[in-house]
Amino acid sequence: MVRYLVTGAAGMLGRDVQAALAGREVTALGRADLDITDASAVRHAVVGHDVVINCAAYTKVDDAETHEADAYAINATGTANLAAAAAEHHAKLVTVSTDYVFDGHASEPYAEDRERDPINAYGRTKAAGEELALAAHPDGTYVVRTAWLYGEHGPNFAATMLKLAETKDTWSVVDDQIGQPTWTGDLARQLVALVDADAPAGVYHGTNGGQTSWYGFARAVLELAGLDPERITPTDSTAFLRPAPRPAYSVLGHDAWARAGLAPMRDWPDALAAAFASGAFTGQR
Template sequence: MTRYLITGAAGMLGQDLQKALTGREVTALRRADLDVTDQEAVLAAVAGHDVVINAAAYTKVDDAESHEDEAYAINATGTENLARAAKQHRARLVTVSTDYVFDGNGTAPYEEDAPRDPINAYGRTKAAGEELALAAHPDGTYVVRTAWLYGAGGPNFAKTMLRLAASHETVGVVDDQRGQPTWTGDLAECIVALVDSDAPAGIYHGTNSGEATWYEFAKAVFSQAGLNPDRVTRTDSSQFVRPAPRPAYSVLGHRAWRDVGLEPMRAWQDALADAARDGVLEQHDNPESGR
């Protein structure tokens, strides 16, 4: 029987990974259970497992601008530690990365082999984590880039919109950033399917299909919650200046899935409808969530 280890198991994706692996032999380690920056602890934790799924990450994008060393320790060094341990114990590693490894200046979906060119500290640390893991365990590392995550197990944009709807008549949302809203439930199933398929190691893009702006996503969230989507008003990024610059265009291509005979994830609108039916948009916030 395949033995799985999940790091960052208390986060939004970590919780859905545990659901996706129900009935299998799983060790689920929270941040408090395993410090991925501790090389010896990582080596010991990986022993006895066949697949390691790394959902541990420093995801505070704005804070990373002034705490890049801390973010690097978790997102880069921690990922490298897991890759080295996986290689030593002959396990496969799936590490979750981000659309923020790209500059966001594109106009067509970023392919898996597009050059990394991050524009903020968080993106730099995640890009470094990809490179270090692939170098340390090239034949056994799967990098799954994702984006715009929402799920039941943590704070996220969709829940924020509904919380604001309870106290504001209208909610202003930017319409000049484009990406792919992605349900962690779908992403978890996609990661398990990738591992089960014995597809070759490498980079895959784990996002729901299609694309939207944050404004379009917010309107869809309102609609799914039975609220009037016209309460969402259009604004732009100049109204929300934050420490870390955001990519304007974060749409990821899904060629790698088809190349190995797997179907990319379904349309984001279909995922959101199912997520809403499952109660995912209800408020049950958990501080350990991730991108």
């Protein structure tokens, strides 16, 4: 029987990964259970497992601008520790990365082999984590980049829009950042499918298909909730100045799935509708 270790198991994605692994032998460790920056603790935790799925991450993008060392410890050093331990114990490592490893200046989807060029501290730490993991365990590491995550078990943009709808008649959302809203339920199942298929190690892009802006995403959320999307007005990024610059274009290409003989994830509107139908937002409305 294949034995799985899930790190970052208490988070939004980690909890959906556990659901996707239902019925299998799983060790689920949250931040309180395993500090991935502790190489010795990581080696001990990986013993006896065949697959490690790393959902642990420092994701406070703005805070990372002034706490880059803290972000690096988790996103880079922690990921490297997991890769080294997985290599030592002949386990596969699936580690989740981000669209923020790119600069956001492209006009067509980023290919998996596109050179990394992050524009903020968070992106730099995630890019370093990718590089270190692939170097430490090249034949057994799967880097799966994702973006614009939403789901049942954590704070996210879609849930925020539903909360705003309870207290505001109208509000503005940026329309000049383009990306791929991605349901953690779909991503979790894709990560498991990747391992099950014994696909080649390397970089994959785990986002739902298609593209939209945050404004388009917000409107879709309200429509599916049975609310009037006209309550939201478009604006541009200058209206929301934040410490960390955001990529303007974060659409990821999915060619690696076909090369591995796997289907890419479905388009984002279909995934969002399925998330609503599953009750993912029941407690957030």
